[in-house]
Amino acid sequence: MDTVNILICGVGGQGVLLAGDIIAEAAIAAGFDAKKSEVHGMAQRGGSVVSHVRYGQKVNSPLIRQGTADVILSFEEMETARYLDFLKSGGTAVINRQQVMPMTVATGAAEYPQDIVEQIKKQGVKVVVCEGVKLAEQAGSAKTINIVLLGALSKHLNLPAEKWIETIAGRVPPKTVEMNKKAFELGSKG
Amino acid sequence: MKKLLSGNEAVARGAWEAGVNVVSAYPGTPSTEILENLAKYQEIYAELATNEKVGLEVAAGASFAGARALTCMKHVGLNVAADPLFSMAYIGASGGFVVVSADDPGMHSSQNEQDNRYYAKMAKIPCLEPSDSQECLELTRLAFDLSEKFDTPVLLRLTTRISHSKGVVELGERKEHKPAGYVKNIAKNITIPAHARKMHAKVEERLKMLAEYGESFFYNRIEEGDRKLGIITSGISYQYAKDIFPGVSYLKLSLTFPIPQKLIAGFINSVDEIYVIEENDTFLEEQIKAMGYQVKGQSAFEKEITGKSKVPILGELDPTAVAKGFGLQKEQAYQNIQVPGRPPVLCPGCPHRGVFFALNKLKLTVAGDIGCYTLGMMEPLNAIDTVICMGGSVTAAMGLEKALGVEMAQRTVAVIGDSTFFHSGITGLIDMVYNNSQGTLIILDNRITAMTGHQENPGTGKTLQGQEAPIVDLEPLVRSCGVKHIQIIDPLNLKQTEAAVKEAINNPGVSVIIAKSPCILIEKKFQPALRVDEDKCIGCKLCLKLGCPAISFDKAKKKSHIDPLYCIGCQVCAQLCPKGAMGRGEVVK
């Protein structure tokens, strides 16, 4: 099996890093080698955040080569646009329907590109839009949005459902396990 | 047992397994999690040092006691700690002594991309470079043995992608190390010239022995493959090269100083073409070329060594950069789309914001420093003029005054965080007092080292492990340095802040303002969000000048808007609004 490459992007505070951890751990639980990489530091201050996750028989580089990502999992619409060059031909972009305004837009210095998802589709990218906010609230809390998105992602990967559930249960606060399981399910159906 | 660990977590684990006794370090991205993870082990004494020099010296003292000791820091931290490092290179190590430097190629959170392998070369100590989390654990463990065997500090050199990437690691058990105890030996431990001359001779001998050791060192290994191409590489670059050039021959070096010349020569002889693939500078390439293989016609090998002529020297490497360097990257299937940038910003409610708003309003020249508050340079606050390095604000402001006189001093302030002041700001302040400066220093006392992920510091009253600690109180400290004009203010109070700054810049002599208000992310005493009363808002956009991520402008309505998800109710914008439009929730229409 070729190495599977997943690039996750979003905004600091959205839970991108935890999502990356969960994918890597689920892959290891399923018997694969896995690596992931991200840069800490600015994540807390609302900057762009990106995490690379790779799994397969044996993984060398923790960073994905441009043009080889199987899936881009984007927590925020506009962020997707910064990483399209990572996607392989025929790859999928799973995009959360959510817009977070950067400072430049809030102050009126720049405009948020409202039709960004359309622009991405126009390039021929396979786009799957996930109603993350709605589904997370349905699961019980807006905070489960990263788990909803993992659910949506899971349909495009070859990891068994029980490995996902096990890993998620081990990584979220004990009291929220049921809620997060539901979030994952809603995401994978949604 | 196997576990998914970051390089930093694996270094901490490796040190623990090696029986490390004492750890002292100052935080700095990308190194910080090493100390944070070591703090979790009961068996280890681990502490937050005031700065990197202090950390290295405390570890050195522990090594004098025969204890196994470690200090870790970001690359620029080693500049601060260089003085004791070079002395310890002569003194050696009684107990295993490991210095970890986490370099930051690409400058994800740093002011330069210096390559600290050169420190090993200059100090004449061994340099180890792990290439994944598993090697982080193994090489850290081994670094202590090497240190004791060769009587030398060992530099363990990481980079951001080693520190912050996670991989599967096989864990081992701890082997306790009992400190041998302190034995007086002044010829070894006092670096006076008469001793140091002998020490230097030993250092040169040590280097030869280390070079010999490297020839058969397990982690300097040849991976045989297609002989047409041989790649010499180290650290994370090894992983990138493996992805781009599968199946060729590799010489993967882990001891990158001193290099194993015979092993390298043999490898070069066994392949047709040689690439040196390394991140940052030409550290390996220079050393290999210095062996003489480059000069065509004069060497026995007549082989060109291709390195930085193809591999970028600027920024961070990744598989794409390596592929592009050698012309192997295909056109991408899809193109990025230009969208507005998303730089980091001060949090909503950040206490630093009020100070920078005042400085911007008063149009002062601001000598800045390093911390969250460096974000005060961003639009719309745009209130910082210079940043050199930690502690450099105080002294830069002083230099401006000495060059241009009192008038400049009246238009200038220096700003520094509490942690940075303890780190290296205080020496500058003493210099200002001693040399009769006129100038203003604002200490942004948010009672935490926020930038690097919220560590305690000497002013917070807590240790690394969160236990109670004595507080080094800023106000009496500053007073005892000889500062007479001290004001303590609440930076969330805009009027008070502005008045204090005006008073300070016009005061003859040295003035210090201590802006006291905790980082909002530590106490999280959030108030209910404010709302804009749209009937009152006249769309003057004054509140937008705060650069608060919770406030945006609704172009259609021509009214300001506060996002209740982000607003923490700090009330700073309410103080600005000329129409009193910002109120608690009930005001909403």
Ligand SMILES: Cc1ncc(C[n+]2csc(CCOP(=O)(O)OP(=O)(O)O)c2C)c(N)n1
């Ligand atoms: C020599 C050196 N060591 C460490 C760092 C990493 N670093 C950057 S800012 C900072 C501390 C900031 O704390 P503080 O001054 O309290 O400001 P805050 O972030 O809390 O606003 C540190 C440790 C550095 N840049 N340089």
Ligand code: SF4
């Ligand atoms: S983490 Fe604290 S100090 Fe840093 S920007 Fe946020 S509130 Fe300000």
